[in-house]
Amino acid sequence: MSLGDLGGLVYSTEAGRMCPDCRHPVAQCVCKALAKAVPAGDGVVRVSRETKGRGGKAVTVVKGVPVDADALVALGKQLKAACGxxxxxxxxxxxxxxxxxxxxxxxLQKQGHTVKRAGG
Incomplete structure (x- = not known):
């Protein structure tokens, strides 16, 4: 068993606490910046209806929205409120x-997104 198997370096006397994901000192961690990055895509938002794995209940699924994680959560809240x-x-x-x-x-079209209906 090596140090890499245990999860890597956690503390260094030189730099202090280390991020377990990016292996940089916590003060210089780049994980949060990478998580907020906008996902790459073709710029088309796809809206579909799914029932698979949900006991026959219908769910509207929105994929490919070109915004960061915080804006996606806000958009999700807005869509849920609009649909009740x-x-x-x-x-x-x-x-x-x-x-x-x-x-x-x-x-979504009112907000200026290019939207396509996906699925049947």
């Missing part, structure tokens, strides 16, 4: 409970 239902934002995807594709597409 719950939902979540995870892994760069907004999920709104229920079949609200037309309302979501209209709201």
């Amino acid at each position: 239902s719950g939902g979540t934002v995870k892994d760069g995807v907004i999920e709104v409970q229920g079949d609200h594709c037309t309302a979501v597409i209209a709201l």
